[in-house]
Amino acid sequence: MQSVNPGQMTDWKALGADKKLVAGICGILLGGFGVHKFILGYTTEGIIQIVITFVTCGVGSIVGLVEGIIYLTKSDEDFVRTYIQNKKGWF
Secondary structure, eight states, X not given: OOOSXXXXXXXXXXXXXXXXXXXXXXXXXXXXXXXXXXXXXXXXXXXXXXXXXHHTTTTTHHHHHHHHHHHHXXXXXXXXXXXXXXXXXXX
């Protein structure tokens, strides 16, 4: 991937990478309630996550667990590009 400003340092924290740790931990611990989605500004996806969790009697919370792990394993640059700039709502 090419960086946003070739030859310059990019402050990924200022672009939204500071949400990575919080969203990742909330995804792992509270994934069924869609808290990680709301943190990233995905209101519709958060509501869908809550509905899926209730309809499946909690089995849908596995999605939140997986997404939390994915968030935490991405680099700051990948996280910002994927979830902040490109607004990828699922996985």
